[in-house]
Amino acid sequence: MAVPVVNAETCVGCGSCEAGCPAEAIKVNEDGIAVIDASACVECLACIDNCPTGAITEGE
Numbered sequence: 001m002a003v004p005v006v007n008a009e010t011c012v013g014c015g016s017c018e019a020g021c022p023a024e025a026i027k028v029n030e031d032g033i034a035v036i037d038a039s040a041c042v043e044c045l046a047c048i049d050n051c052p053t054g055a056i057t058e059g060e
Contacts, residue, residue, distance in 0.1 A: 001043045002059035006034045010055040020050035 013032030025040035026047050034056065036047070048056045 001045070003036060003038045003041045003043060004045060004047055004056045005059045006036060007055045007057070008033045010053050011051075012053055012055070014052065016050045016052055017047035017056055020046045022046060 011033050013028045013034065015028050017026050017034050018028055022044060023040050023042045025037045025042070026034055027037075029035050034047070034051075045058065048058065
């Protein structure tokens, strides 16, 4: 596994990923785009499951 990746084009900034992250490693920034802190991410992929638009995918 790897740290998930956010597609800024499809992210709507709803915060579902942020709310569902057990490591608190993802935040919606001032531009309304989710940003993942790779150093805090535990690669559980909960953000992918919680994203309603499919903007977050598994990293490589």
